[in-house]
Amino acid sequence: MAQPEVPSPEGDAEERRLIDRSASGDQEAFRQLVLRYHRLVINVAFRALGELSLAEDVAQDVFIKVHKALPTYRHDRPFKHWLHRVAANAVTDALRRRRPVVSLDGMEQPPASAVPDPQDVAARHDLQRAVRHAIANLPPHYRDTIALQAFGELSYDEIARALDIPLGTVMSRLNGAKRLLRERLGDLVRSSDDEVEANTA
Amino acid sequence: MLSHATTRDWLIPYADGMLASDERRPIDGHLAGCAACAAELREVRELNLLLVTLPPAPPVAFAPFWLKLQATLPQRRTIKLPTFARYRKLGLAFAVAAIAALAAASAALAAPSALPDNPLYPVKQLEESLQVAVTPSSGQLPLKLYLAGERLREAQAMAYDHKPRLAATSLRAFGVIVNDASAALKHADPRAASEDLKRLRADLDAVERANVTRNDDDADIKQVVAADLDEIDRIEQPEAVTPDPTLIIGTQATPQPTPQPTPRPTPRPEPSDDEHHR
Numbered sequence: 017m018a019q020p021e022v023p024s025p026e027g028d029a030e031e032r033r034l035i036d037r038s039a040s041g042d043q044e045a046f047r048q049l050v051l052r053y054h055r056l057v058i059n060v061a062f063r064a065l066g067e068l069s070l071a072e073d074v075a076q077d078v079f080i081k082v083h084k085a086l087p088t089y090r091h092d093r094p095f096k097h098w099l100h101r102v103a104a105n106a107v108t109d110a111l112r113r114r115r116p117v118v119s120l121d122g123m124e125q126p127p128a129s130a131v132p133d134p135q136d137v138a139a140r141h142d143l144q145r146a147v148r149h150a151i152a153n154l155p156p157h158y159r160d161t162i163a164l165q166a167f168g169e170l171s172y173d174e175i176a177r178a179l180d181i182p183l184g185t186v187m188s189r190l191n192g193a194k195r196l197l198r199e200r201l202g203d204l205v206r207s208s209d210d211e212v213e214a215n216t217a
Numbered sequence: 218m219l220s221h222a223t224t225r226d227w228l229i230p231y232a233d234g235m236l237a238s239d240e241r242r243p244i245d246g247h248l249a250g251c252a253a254c255a256a257e258l259r260e261v262r263e264l265n266l267l268l269v270t271l272p273p274a275p276p277v278a279f280a281p282f283w284l285k286l287q288a289t290l291p292q293r294r295t296i297k298l299p300t301f302a303r304y305r306k307l308g309l310a311f312a313v314a315a316i317a318a319l320a321a322a323s324a325a326l327a328a329p330s331a332l333p334d335n336p337l338y339p340v341k342q343l344e345e346s347l348q349v350a351v352t353p354s355s356g357q358l359p360l361k362l363y364l365a366g367e368r369l370r371e372a373q374a375m376a377y378d379h380k381p382r383l384a385a386t387s388l389r390a391f392g393v394i395v396n397d398a399s400a401a402l403k404h405a406d407p408r409a410a411s412e413d414l415k416r417l418r419a420d421l422d423a424v425e426r427a428n429v430t431r432n433d434d435d436a437d438i439k440q441v442v443a444a445d446l447d448e449i450d451r452i453e454q455p456e457a458v459t460p461d462p463t464l465i466i467g468t469q470a471t472p473q474p475t476p477q478p479t480p481r482p483t484p485r486p487e488p489s490d491d492e493h494h495r
Contacts (some may be wrong), residue, residue: 043290043370044423047283054282055274062274071274076286083290147267166268172235191229198260204267 035095039086046086050079053096057103064107064151064167065114066144074110078103097178100170104163104178111152143204150200151193158193161186219247224254232261280377284332287374332374333383358405361398362413365391369420372438376427381435388424388441392448399452414449421445 031052037045057078061071081102089098151162164175172190176183224247230236231244248255331337345364352360368391375384395417402410421442428438 043287044420046290047287050283050286051279054279055277058277058282059274063271066271068274068277072277072282075282076289079286080289143267144271147271162268166271169269172230172233187230187235190233191226194229194261194264198264201264201267 031095032091035086035089035091038083039089046083053099054079056096057099060100060103060167061107061110063169064111064148064163066141066148070110074106075103077110078106081106093177093180097170097174100164100168100174101160101178104160104168107167108152108159108163111148114152146201146204147197150197153200154193154196158189158196161189162193162197165190219243221247221251221254224248224251225257228254228258228261232258232265280374284374284378288332288335333371333387334375334378334380358398358401361394361401362417365394365398365417366420368394369417369424372424373420373427376424376435376438377430381428381438384424384428385435385437385441388438388445391421392441392445395445395448395452399448402452411453414453418446418449421449 031049034045034049034052038049054075057075058071061074061078062068065071065074078099082099085102089095147166151159151166153159154162161175161179164170164178168178170178172183172186176186179186224244227236227240227244231241236244248258331341335341345367348360349357349364368387372384372387372391375381375387402414425439425442428435428442
C-alpha cells in the first residue's frame with residue numbers, strides 16, 4: 017500500500033502559521049500560501065480542462081473559495097489534501113458546465129503510429145476530451161474520487177485522507193468509477209496493444 | 218485458485234499497484250490461465266494510461282495570477298485598522314468613527330484594492346483623501362499606518378509586475394506618509410510604535426525582495442527603499458538624538474494628536490549610513 021506522506025515538522029508549522037494568519041485576514045500570508053500551491057491547483061485544473069486560460073480561471077475560483085473557507089479549516093488533516101478536495105470539486109463542476117466537444121459514439125480510434133503526426137495529436141486531444149467528459153458525467157461519489165486520482169494525481173491513501181473515507185471505500189469507488197468509464201468509453205479503451213498484436217501476428 | 222468474479226473485483230487495485238505481493242500472487246495465478254481476465258486487465262491498464270497521460274499545465278507566472286486574485290479578495294484590511302487595540306489611549310470613540318468612515322467610504326467607492334496601474338486608482342486616492350479628511354486627529358495615526366502599509370503593498374505588486382517607476386512612486390508616497398506620522402509615532406506607546414515600525418520595515422524588505430526576484434533590481438527602487446528605511450530609523454531613534462530639521466518636510470497642516478504622557482522611545486543602535494537622506 018502507498019506510503020503516507022511525512023511532512024517536515026518545520027514546514028508544517030510554517031504552513032500552519034500561514035493558514036492561521038490568512039484566516040485572520042493577513043493578505044501577505046495568503047499570498048505566500050497561494051505562491052506555494054498555485055502550480056498544484058492550476059495543474060489539477062489543466063489536467064481536467066485541457067485549456068490554460070480556463071484552468072487559470074478555475075484556479076482563481078478555487079483560491080477564492082479557499083480564502084472564504086479558511087476560517088473554518090481545522091488542522092486535523094493536511095492542508096494540501098483539503099485543497100485538493102476543493103480543487104477537485106471546482107474542476108469537476110467546471111467540466112460539467114462545458115458542453116462536450118466530441119461525441120463519444122462518433123469517435124474514431126487514434127491511428128496506431130509510432131511517428132506523431134498532426135492528425136495523431138488531434139486524435140490524442142479528442143481522446144483526452146472524451147476521458148474528461150466521461151469523468152465529469154460519473155455519479156458524484158465516483159467522480160469526486162477518480163478526479164483526485166486522474167487530475168490530482170493522488171495515491172489511494174491520499175484520496176482516503178482528502179475525502180476522509182476508509183481506504184477500502186477508495187478502492188471500491190475507484191473500481192466502480194473505472195468500470196463505468198470503461199463501459200462509457202467503449203472502444204477507446206480496447207487497447208491499441210490489441211491492434212499492435214493483431215498487426216504483428 | 219481464485220474465482221473469476223473475485224479476480225475481476227481486484228483487477229483495478231492490482232493494476233494500480235496497490236496490492237502486496239501475497240495479495241497479487243493468487244491473481245497472477247488466475248490471470249495466467251484466464252484469457253478473459255487477462256484481456257480485462259489490458260483494458261484497465263489502457264484506461265489508466267489515458268488517465269496518466271493527461272498533460273500537465275505549462276508554467277504559469279505567479280505575479281499576474283496573484284494580482285488578479287488579490288483584486289477579487291474581500292478587503293478585510295480596509296476596515297481593520299492596524300494596532301487599533303494598542304492605540305486605545307488615543308480615544309476609542311474617535312477610532313470607531315474612523316472605522317465607520319473607512320467602511321462607508323469603501324462601500325461607496327468601488328476601488329479599495331486598485332493598484333497604481335489600474336484606471337480606478339485615482340478613485341482610490343480620492344477615497345483615501347476623504348478618509349484622512351473625515352478622520353478626527355486621534356484616529357489619524359492608525360489611518361496613516363494603514364495607508365503607509367497600502368503604499369508598500371502597491372509597491373511590492375508593481376515591483377513584481379516589472380513596473381519599477383510605479384513601484385518607486387508608491388515608495389515615495391510611503392515616505393511622505395511615514396514622515397507625516399513621525400511626530401505622532403514618537404509620542405505613541407513606544408511598544409506599539411516599535412511593532413508598527415518593525416512591520417513596515419518587513420514590508421519594505423518584501424518590496425526590495427520583489428525588486429530583486431523579478432530580476433529588475435531597479436536602482437531607483439533600491440534608493441527609495443533605503444531612504445524609507447532611514448526615515449524609519451530616524452523615527453525609532455531617541456528624541457534627543459534626532460533634532461533633524463528634515464523631519465519638518467511634509468508635515469503640512471497635519472492635526473497633532475492629543476499630547477501623550479512621557480514618551481519612552483525604544484533605544485536602538487544608531488544607523489551607520491545616516492548621510493543617506495533624501
